[in-house]
Amino acid sequence: MRDITEQQLKRLIEAAIFVSEKPLSQENIKQTLLADYKVTKIRIITAIESLQCDYQNRGIQLIKVASGYRFQAVSELSEDLAALFKERAPRYSRALLETLSLIAYKQPITRGEIEQIRGVAVSSSIMKTLSEKDWIKIVGHKEVPGKPAIYITTNEFLDYFSLSVLSDLPQLRPLTSNEKLTT
Amino acid sequence: MNEEMLNKDQPKEMVQQVLPLAMIRGEALIEQPKDLFIPPYALAIILEQFEGPLDLLLYLIRKQKFDIIDLPIAPITEQYMVYVELMKNVKLELAAEYLVMAAILAEIKSRLLLPKQVLEESEQDPRAELIRRLQEYEVIKYAAIELDKIPRIERDSHLTEVALANNFIPRTAITDIDITDLMRAFNEVMKRTAAFEHHHIQREVLSTRERMAMVLTKLTEASKYQPFIEFSRLFNANEGKSGVVVTFLAILELIKASLIECIQANVYGQLHVKLKEACQ
Numbered sequence: 443m444r445d446i447t448e449q450q451l452k453r454l455i456e457a458a459i460f461v462s463e464k465p466l467s468q469e470n471i472k473q474t475l476l477a478d479y480k481v482t483k484i485r486i487i488t489a490i491e492s493l494q495c496d497y498q499n500r501g502i503q504l505i506k507v508a509s510g511y512r513f514q515a516v517s518e519l520s521e522d523l524a525a526l527f528k529e530r531a532p533r534y535s536r537a538l539l540e541t542l543s544l545i546a547y548k549q550p551i552t553r554g555e556i557e558q559i560r561g562v563a564v565s566s567s568i569m570k571t572l573s574e575k576d577w578i579k580i581v582g583h584k585e586v587p588g589k590p591a592i593y594i595t596t597n598e599f600l601d602y603f604s605l606s607v608l609s610d611l612p613q614l615r616p617l618t619s620n621e622k623l624t625t
Numbered sequence: 626m627n628e629e630m631l632n633k634d635q636p637k638e639m640v641q642q643v644l645p646l647a648m649i650r651g652e653a654l655i656e657q658p659k660d661l662f663i664p665p666y667a668l669a670i671i672l673e674q675f676e677g678p679l680d681l682l683l684y685l686i687r688k689q690k691f692d693i694i695d696l697p698i699a700p701i702t703e704q705y706m707v708y709v710e711l712m713k714n715v716k717l718e719l720a721a722e723y724l725v726m727a728a729i730l731a732e733i734k735s736r737l738l739l740p741k742q743v744l745e746e747s748e749q750d751p752r753a754e755l756i757r758r759l760q761e762y763e764v765i766k767y768a769a770i771e772l773d774k775i776p777r778i779e780r781d782s783h784l785t786e787v788a789l790a791n792n793f794i795p796r797t798a799i800t801d802i803d804i805t806d807l808m809r810a811f812n813e814v815m816k817r818t819a820a821f822e823h824h825h826i827q828r829e830v831l832s833t834r835e836r837m838a839m840v841l842t843k844l845t846e847a848s849k850y851q852p853f854i855e856f857s858r859l860f861n862a863n864e865g866k867s868g869v870v871v872t873f874l875a876i877l878e879l880i881k882a883s884l885i886e887c888i889q890a891n892v893y894g895q896l897h898v899k900l901k902e903a904c905q
């Protein structure tokens with residue numbers, strides 16, 4: 443077990459989060475990156491917090507999402523940064539968004555239950571897209587005729603929307619009688 | 626102030642009294658002709674953007690500024706049928722769901738037309754189920770719109786991409802690991818992650834749902850090593866009373882949904898939880 447100074451620890455964690463393709467969790471950092479070092483959980487957290495401070499007022503920030511920490515551009519710059527990316531971000535159909543919302547808010551849920559609420563059949567291509575994006579996964583099969591798959595959302599789904607827990611989602615609310623829905 | 630409001634209201638009322646082009650059960654329909662005069666090609670586009678019969682019904686209700694609660698079956702059914710007829714005319718692939726809804730509406734309408742018998746206590750408003758479904762769907766429809774607004778990768782957040790230095794050499798991992806090591810490591814991770822779970826007990830619906838998903842995930846992952854896990858392992862004492870209660874509620878919900886089952890080998894023995902057979 444090697445020793446590491448606070449400064450070295452900060453540098454190492456900073457580089458690790460930058461080069462990692464996926465967000466890095468504190469546990470992940472401790473068990474892989476720092477497996478050979480003598481560090482406590484508190485030191486890692488302190489280093490991360492110190493990094494977050496360093497990046498204040500910069501173009502990028504260190505944020506925490508469901509599967510861990512990642513660097514991303516600050517949101518104020520998004521509009522200007524969009525000029526860099528020629529390809530437009532995919533737009534998702536209402537059908538897909540409604541299906542995804544149902545899985546996010548009513549999980550664990552079966553396809554039949556989704557169809558029951560939406561009043562239409564859920565197209566296979568939507569479920570395929572959601573699975574391929576790793577936003578949803580099957581956790582089991584319901585003990586009813588046909589043994590339908592039970593779906594839940596994944597950490598990748600939360601990561602994609604920069605959320606760290608499901609309860610960060612906007613709260614469900616019933617609409618007041620004459621509220622207009624803009625679609 | 627009062628007078629001004631009266632003056633504002635009056636011409637509107639007069640217009641409404643003068644202009645109705647159809648009367649259905651004493652109610653004036655003013656907007657309906659607009660739907661009828663939509664050229665077929667435009668109509669196909671309008672119809673295709675509905676996400677199903679519930680969506681179409683909601684549109685009709687909202688457009689007429691009706692309240693869902695007092696869903697006026699007669700005018701809504703008339704209008705709904707107009708749309709269904711038009712769907713046939715423009716040879717749009719008429720999904721079965723639309724016809725099912727037409728049947729439901731017709732059924733409710735016919736039941737409302739029947740002379741009112743002495744209402745038995747158990748007898749509900751025939752519209753109640755449809756109203757419940759419309760409200761349930763509308764909540765999700767709204768949630769989807771909100772979800773679309775959340776900043777997301779690709780569209781709103783831009784992630785960093787940093788290259789590794791030239792002299793970087795990947796380290797190959799040692800793969801010779803004992804199964805017991807794996808189990809120990811897995812247990813460790815379980816303990817650690819549990820300590821970092823977040824709790825928003827105030828949002829009861831969501832957190833129970835989330836916990837249900839977590840319990841299922843836990844059981845699914847654990848089932849790779851053993852068919853069941855100890856009841857107490859599903860709880861994390863560090864979460865305090867409320868965390869434990871949410872987990873317990875989640876377990877009860879899952880048992881009710883027959884997704885998991887609880888087993889006790891002997892009297893006063895340790896409780897074990899396992900996924901139902903079909904879940905494995």
